[in-house]
Amino acid sequence: MxxxxxxxxxxxxxxxxxxxxxxxxxxxxxxxxxxxxxxxxxxxxxxxxxxxxxxxxxxxxxxxxxxxxxxxxxxxxxxxxxxxxxxxxxxxxVQRLFRARRDGDxxxxxxxxxxxxxxxxxxxxxxxxxxxxxxxxxxxxxxxxxxxxxxxxxxxxxxxxxxxxxxxxxxxxxxxxxxxxxxxxxxxxxxxxxxxxxxxxxxxxxxxxxxxxxxxxxxxxxxxxxxxxxxxxxxxxGMERQLDTQGLREMLLSRLEHPHWQDVGSRCLACTNCTAVCPTCFCVDIVDKSSLDGESHERTRQHDSCFSADYSAVHGHPVRNDVAARYRQWLTHKLATWIDQFGRSGCVGCGRCITWCPAAIDLTREVARLRDDVSLETDP
Ligand code: SF4
Ligand code: SF4
Incomplete structure (x- = not known):
């Protein structure tokens, strides 16, 4: 401690x-x-x-x-x-960033x-x-x-x-x-x-x-x-739940094509609850709104989620087309590539995403299943 x-x-x-x-x-x-x-x-x-x-x-x-x-x-x-x-x-x-209004020309x-x-x-x-x-x-x-x-x-x-x-x-x-x-x-x-x-x-x-x-x-x-x-x-x-963080980043990044992502993708509803309750998730979208008469405009920044299809849209098409790819993006960012970006894990172990997932998806269990498979493969 x-x-x-x-x-x-x-x-x-x-x-x-x-x-x-x-x-x-x-x-x-x-x-x-x-x-x-x-x-x-x-x-x-x-x-x-x-x-x-x-x-x-x-x-x-x-x-x-x-x-x-x-x-x-x-x-x-x-x-x-x-x-x-x-x-x-x-x-x-929802954070307003600025307002604009037409004033003559x-x-x-x-x-x-x-x-x-x-x-x-x-x-x-x-x-x-x-x-x-x-x-x-x-x-x-x-x-x-x-x-x-x-x-x-x-x-x-x-x-x-x-x-x-x-x-x-x-x-x-x-x-x-x-x-x-x-x-x-x-x-x-x-x-x-x-x-x-x-x-x-x-x-x-x-x-x-x-x-x-x-x-x-x-x-x-x-x-x-x-x-x-x-x-x-x-x-x-007394804490019952544990996440084995030993070598976690390397394990996840070595399993990007693992079939288990399809399994969890078939259970995930892409409801975005997990990212909404997560105290570290910080993805946002920029939204522009103009009045119908074209006289005024406002730009806001709103919470968004990597589980929504639109979040990865490039030229109108989502890069992460299926839910499995979105779950993989979320989990590997939280527990692996966040470390590359910011030098620490993106998860603090609060458990909110576990309690508030309507499909009862539990990231500690998903990681354990991916990790067990690695152990099986590396066993003599
Ligand atoms: S809360 Fe559960 S079902 Fe909803 S997006 Fe997250 S993992 Fe998927
Ligand atoms: S357990 Fe980790 S990923 Fe889940 S809500 Fe808490 S900080 Fe976010």
């Missing part, structure tokens, strides 16, 4: 004072966004108080299956990730201003932080930084949460991204339910330290620190 990057010894926050933390964030101009129950799932939206959080809820995950259940305690963060991720906050689904362009409003994101898990770091490298730190992403990202304060349980879709330990957040947060909470309900608070930024000081938080005892470490260890050890 990676060591945790913090700026001070940890503090302890009583559960009854969680709202004080939200109040401090609001006083600093942040809109607080966090998990909420809506239509039977946990989504991310504005949170006014801790009563808005999914208190006393837990979730069940399996390939193609998700259910919310009541817990028999009042845990505030007793669930894992829902279909939503903070990707939607930074890389918004000229055309006047109005570029879209960037959004610098402050948001505090509450409840980011270790896999979420890794996904944000992955997108930062591409959209904020790469050769072609996106000003809309950068502005929103710079205005964010992140309150991470350590996972105290894993679900059957989770495999963050395969990539070392969870279950305990180790970096990329301003402040990180571990919920402690033994004894008085409280949170261990770890500090990752100067602003978080200011907030902890304003709140007058006490330093955490060694017992509380040990309890938090024990929760992370138990969660890690």
């Amino acid at each position: 990676s060591s945790i990057r913090t700026l001070s010894p940890p503090f302890v926050l009583p559960r009854a004072r969680l709202d004080d933390l939200f109040e401090r964030l609001r006083a600093r101009g942040y809109r607080v966004i966090g998990p909420r129950v809506r239509d039977g799932v946990i989504v991310l939206d504005t949170v006014k108080s801790s009563a808005d959080l999914p208190v006393g809820y837990t979730d069940e995950h399996a390939p193609g299956r998700y259910r919310l259940r009541r817990r028999n305690d009042d845990a505030v963060f007793g669930f894992v990730v829902g279909p939503d991720s903070f990707k939607r906050t930074f890389l918004v689904p 000229r055309v006047r362009f109005s570029p879209e201003p960037v959004d610098t409003s402050k948001v505090a994101l509450v409840g980011a898990r270790g896999c979420d932080l890794a996904a944000i770091e992955t997108q930062d490298e591409i959209l904020a730190e790469g050769a072609h930084a996106d000003p809309f992403y950068v502005a929103r990202r710079e205005a964010a304060f992140i309150v991470a949460v350590s996972c105290s349980e894993s679900r059957s879709s989770c495999f963050c330990t395969s990539f070392g991204t969870g279950p305990r957040p180790t970096r990329g947060f301003d402040l990180s909470l571990t919920e402690l339910l033994d004894g008085p309900h409280r949170f261990l608070v770890e500090i990752g930024s100067a602003e978080a330290l200011e907030i902890a000081t304003e709140l007058g938080l006490s330093t955490a005892s060694e017992q509380d620190q040990g309890a938090a470490a024990g929760i992370a260890l138990r969660t890690s050890r």
Whole structure:
């Protein structure tokens, strides 16, 4: 497990004072966004108080299956990730880029201003932080930084949460991204339910330290620190799903013509759910719309998916004509060619694509089937 990057010894926050933390964030101009129950799932939206959080809820995950259940305690963060991720906050689904309008014999362009409003994101898990770091490298730190992403990202304060349980879709330990957040947060909470309900608070930024000081938080005892470490260890050890990442890139790239791609292609519905829920997928399309009278025009950037036929269209015809080719493109990009492009895997092990695939396609199983075949071939 990676060591945790913090700026001070940890503090302890009583559960009854969680709202004080939200109040401090609001006083600093942040809109607080966090998990909420809506239509039977946990989504991310504005949170006014801790009563808005999914208190006393837990979730069940399996390939193609998700259910919310009541817990028999009042845990505030007793669930894992829902279909939503903070990707939607930074890389918004529909981003207007500019508007244009005819002015006599000229055309006047109005570029879209960037959004610098402050948001505090509450409840980011270790896999979420890794996904944000992955997108930062591409959209904020790469050769072609996106000003809309950068502005929103710079205005964010992140309150991470350590996972105290894993679900059957989770495999963050395969990539070392969870279950305990180790970096990329301003402040990180571990919920402690033994004894008085409280949170261990770890500090990752100067602003978080200011907030902890304003709140007058006490330093955490060694017992509380040990309890938090024990929760992370138990969660890690309890993780059932694994993805063998050893030699994964080479294995996948050596199997591009394997018949298994046709097998998975026959099950995949090309519904694009997996890319929609994936916190690292960043494919977009540029859409131009002109008014019928030709007087005005607007250009937007919208989330898109490599599973849609149009996404690979060149001169009106898709390059990836069948679903098998699109699934292969997605999986090999995520787990192999992403490493060539960006120096890291495009998967953080959050399991969303497994839970939310209506055909119950499970990338860890598909990889294992491709890998087993390689082993059979290379066995003496
Ligand atoms: S893998 Fe599943 S979620 Fe993804 S496009 Fe295919 S059917 Fe949809
Ligand atoms: S590919 Fe699946 S498991 Fe990996 S980060 Fe995306 S949604 Fe999560």
